[in-house]
Amino acid sequence: MKPGLLSAATAALVATVAGVGGTLPVVLAAAQAVGATPQQASSWVSGLGLATAATALVLSVRYRMPVITAWSTPGAALIASTSGVPSFRAAVGAFVLAAVLILLTAAVRPLGRLIERIPASIAAAMLAGILLRLVVAMVEHLPHAPLLVLPLVGLFLVTRRFWPALASLVVLVAGALLAVALGMVKPVPALGLSTLAFAAPAWDAATLIGLGVPLYLVTMASQNLPGFAVLRASGYRPPTQPVLLATGAASLATAFVGAHTSNLAAISAALCTGPEAHPDPAERWKTGPFYALWWGLIALFGASLVGLFGALPPALLATVAGTALLGSMASAMGSALAGDQDRLAAAGTLAVTASGVTLMGVGSAFWGLCFGLLVLAADGIRQRR
Secondary structure, three states: OOHHHHHHHHHHHHHHHHHHHHHHHHHHHHHHHOOOOHHHHHHHHHHHHHHHHHHHHHHHHHHOOOOOEEEOHHHHHHHHHOOOOOOHHHHHHHHHHHHHHHHHHHHOHHHHHHHHOOOHHHHHHHHHHHHHHHHHHHHHOOOOOHHHHHHHHHHHHHHHHHOHHHHHHHHHHHHHHHHHHOOOOOOOOOOOOOOOOOOOOOOOHHHHHHHHHHHHHHHHHHHHHHHHHHHHHOOOOOOHHHHHHHHHHHHHHHHOOOOOOEEEOOHHHHHHOOOOOOOOHHHHHHHHHHHHHHHHHHHHOHHHHHHHHHHOOHHHHHHHHHHHHHHHHHHHHHHHHOOOOOHHHHHHHHHHHHHOOOEOOEOHHHHHHHHHHHHHHHHHHHHHO
């Protein structure tokens, strides 16, 4: 293999392994939160793998740039932190709605501009509130499994200083070995291929509003917009409408096998768009097909991944998810509270979202967004007087 192709394949592999190893526990926590069976969770992971592989391959080859896609980690965190979803089918209905809204954003330009008008501080505060609950869950496991949680947190702090992109993966591997040594691992099921299971959506109004709308918002604000920014920072001009159409269509298709949204990647994209992927920017699009290959394998063996992670202790999965999301939470909090003008509204959004409160069957992320916008509106009226 030529050196340029080897670097492209390696960068794509690192991006895939780091992304899956660090965030798959978040996806599995989301599946558990909405009552998915092991078969449905396997179908969920495989559907996400297929969507990621297909969109990265098609968009990278078509536009000759490294268009790297992924599952929505903030979206999975939102699902994992949501309470009151009546059934897995109701969650699937919310996934369908989020995908349709992404397609509408691509097709109806005023809708895209409306989303862009949501203050960045409010969107960041909503994300921070979602992530805070998952980071806190890591700490809640500390009294029950101190010999597992404390060493892994220390390992994470040391590793991120030298290999920040691989810190979560190192924590996962070391944590699995430590859990085996402590006798905390259940029997691991045999290796098996995945099968997709059709999931019929149920249209529950409260779930559509409380989960579907926030899922769309966090996917757009926390994944797609930063993903476009990463590509632009690397000197590319990504076609906004075709990318949103492709990821929206993939999300809609895989919603019916129980998977939540797919979108542009940000951190994984940064690993595939720089000179380490290929010295020639015009040739870096070749990371896309390699990335699609690795994600195709994830889709093929999704059932084995779910079984493997299901054998690990909950304290380990919570620690891997918490450490993986700690940096994103800190960044979101910093963005939310940076400006004096919107600080009160952002703090209110964060507090309401992190509370986990469910009102009229609608989850806290939606109410946090509403509260922040209400405070901004009240401040605007007061300033005009």
